[in-house]
Amino acid sequence: MTSTHTLTVPGARLHYEVRGSGPVLLVMGSPMGAAAFAPVADALATGHTVVTHDPRGIAGSRLDDPEQESTPQLRADDVAALLDALGAESADVFGTSGGAVTGLALAERHPGRVRTLVAHEAPVLELLPDAAERRAAVEDMIDTFHREGLFAAWRKFMANAGYGEDDVPGPTGEEPSEQDLADSARFFAHELRGTTRYTPDVDALLKGAGRVVVGVGAESGHLIVHRTSMALAELLGTAPVEFPGEHGGFIDRPAEFADTLREVLG
Numbered sequence: 001m002t003s004t005h006t007l008t009v010p011g012a013r014l015h016y017e018v019r020g021s022g023p024v025l026l027v028m029g030s031p032m033g034a035a036a037f038a039p040v041a042d043a044l045a046t047g048h049t050v051v052t053h054d055p056r057g058i059a060g061s062r063l064d065d066p067e068q069e070s071t072p073q074l075r076a077d078d079v080a081a082l083l084d085a086l087g088a089e090s091a092d093v094f095g096t097s098g099g100a101v102t103g104l105a106l107a108e109r110h111p112g113r114v115r116t117l118v119a120h121e122a123p124v125l126e127l128l129p130d131a132a133e134r135r136a137a138v139e140d141m142i143d144t145f146h147r148e149g150l151f152a153a154w155r156k157f158m159a160n161a162g163y164g165e166d167d168v169p170g171p172t173g174e175e176p177s178e179q180d181l182a183d184s185a186r187f188f189a190h191e192l193r194g195t196t197r198y199t200p201d202v203d204a205l206l207k208g209a210g211r212v213v214v215g216v217g218a219e220s221g222h223l224i225v226h227r228t229s230m231a232l233a234e235l236l237g238t239a240p241v242e243f244p245g246e247h248g249g250f251i252d253r254p255a256e257f258a259d260t261l262r263e264v265l266g
Helices: 034-044 072-086 098-109 131-148 150-161 178-196 202-208 224-236 254-265
Strands: 002-009 012-020 024-028 049-053 091-096 114-120 209-217 241-243
Touching: 002 072, 012 034, 012 072, 024 034, 024 072, 024 098, 034 049, 034 254, 049 072, 072 091, 072 098, 091 098, 098 114, 098 178, 098 202, 098 209, 114 224, 114 254, 131 150, 131 178, 150 178, 150 224, 202 209, 202 224, 209 224, 241 254
Parallel strands: 024 049, 024 091, 091 114, 114 209, 209 241
Antiparallel strands: 002 012, 012 049
């Protein structure tokens, strides 16, 4: 049984979903919204109250100002407001990709609200030795979006992420919905830069969260998020935990992924 809700926060109205019962577990991405997590959330709901949401400006979460920049700090404040609305003093948090960056910022900015944070393949490019080159590549993706449009920008994004040519999207195949196009446009115009420029504050992280676990995909060795995850784990002085599949393992293998996450949280 899934219930849907709307929460008003400064500058936005957030769409969020609640399933199951038990300890509160927040499951989040960015720019990926709640819909993508439905299968893994269903699998986890047997032992947790699982909360998913659309980040501000994505899917069902509407902004007062559509041109507002999306930063990890602002998204973290939104998640803290979700906890308040749920009456939850603290929660376990699983964040993947940009959602992992949101989770890191949540632990930093709202100490004590995170019991265990599982940061799955956070694109913390600033931790890499070639951070300046990676920063320039992100700026080129954003410029490409404004000059040539979404498909050209996605091609550069996927290539820089480490995917092969067969994985790079193009204008053929299944047509994206209007909402998909709008979310992608917001990602390049207002979210990508802020997410990839985030630099974790280790002291604040370790004080703000009960435990921080770095997750990596078993099949993600060729991706840049594997490099960033290893760098984050080294920074935190912890060993990374392997999750099934690649970057989107929670989509491809939700039951296996949920089993691994339960083990980590247990």
